[in-house]
């Protein structure tokens with residue numbers, strides 16, 4: 001905060017920190033509620049008082065529960081008000097939100113944001129702008145909702161070399177997958193229910209395509225590995241093509257399917273980055289994470305395995321993270337940290353990303369084959385030729401000539417080899433394309449810290 005901004009005085013009434021809240025929707029509404037209803041608690045715990053000076057929205061005619069705070073559509077006026085010391089951006093997206101953030105930073109005003117899309121797309125430029133104007137960006141709410149994972153990675157675990165980060169970071173997908181697993185529902189039915197309950201948007205594409213998780217992984221992996229990660233660096237597959245048959249078959253093998261965001265340290269200073277539906281063993285803690293909850297496993301070389309669990313979205317959990325950021329900014333700890341730490345994307349090198357073909361996993365394959373002599377042998381020969389060794393193979397009984405699923409699990413193999421093998425398998429005369437291929441991730445063996 002600049003010299004003109006209020007100084008913390010613990011003895012007397014603190015001079016209030018003036019705020020512009022740009023966006024008063026799900027998260028902005030929660031922030032206004034905490035600031036209003038918990039003002040005394042916040043003051044008692046931190047010595048700070050906040051003064052919400054403007055609420056900026058798109059539609060001023062909507063009913064808002066907070067009287068006394070001017071509501072406007074004019075974000076520029078709100079940001080420029082000299083009585084506003086911190087700007088909270090909770091609009092979302094990368095157009096107006098970007099303008100708001102750039103304008104606030106160029107005036108030297110700190111920004112608190114929950115906007116992972118904006119950070120994944122324009123993080124390096126925005127952080128550089130903040131540095132140029134001697135201010136900062138706080139973004140705890142951008143990943144994991146109320147889970148303090150940004151603080152953990154940038155401060156609490158700073159003594160560690162992080163070896164891997166594996167997370168369930170999209171609540172919508174986890175709600176859908178939980179319903180598919182527990183109720184045996186199809187993807188379409190589970191999505192419909194998630195939409196009805198408010199866990200999925202009318203247009204769920206950003207979530208179910210895996211992009212939302214990839215944007216969060218870009219932010220998290222950057223902090224974990226001291227590199228600059230762009231969304232395009234991440235191999236992404238969503239849950240929208242997942243079939244209930246595979247959830248059931250995985251269950252028979254002792255696995256639960258989760259959408260995982262995975263960042264791992266790889267040989268030669270490389271980082272492996274991916275988001276995809278993943279078979280997680282039922283004994284793994286991540287298998288237990290249900291519904292809208294998020295969980296992020298972080299493996300540090302000193303601390304070993306840590307797990308961060310909580311509500312990954314929603315009005316009040318996300319607002320909890322936004323208000324924590326406000327306090328960090330107002331206390332001066334966040335600006336200091338921003339100045340000192342070399343973990344933000346404007347002060348780190350672009351990630352040296354492991355090529356997709358070199359990604360390693362175990363695999364689950366569901367090959368649909370005609371029950372004819374020699375088919376199984378042809379499939380296993382193709383896999384063997386690519387040095388992909390089988391862990392298990394299972395074929396249901398069927399009448400000769402019928403199509404049957406053959407379920408195969410493999411030991412660790414490279415993605416490139418598997419893709420080549422799948423091409424050849426799907427080209428076999430007695431095989432019905434396209435073979436279903438999912439990855440199996442075993443924790444903690446694969447990711448055990450040093």
Ligand SMILES: NC(=O)c1ccc[n+]([C@@H]2O[C@H](COP(=O)([O-])OP(=O)(O)OC[C@H]3O[C@@H](n4cnc5c(N)ncnc54)[C@H](OP(=O)(O)O)[C@@H]3O)[C@@H](O)[C@H]2O)c1
Nearest residue numbers: 023024025026027057058059090091092096114115313314
């Ligand atoms: N929802 C969650 O659980 C959650 C969790 C973590 C992070 N986030 C992030 O938090 C941010 C906000 O999400 P949200 O769910 O709160 O969104 P939301 O409910 O859609 O609210 C968006 C707010 O921005 C306002 N707005 C939209 N366009 C505007 C414009 N051009 N000018 C001024 N105001 C405008 C809207 O005004 P009106 O009220 O007039 O429509 C609304 O108040 C996003 O970056 C999101 O990714 C959300």
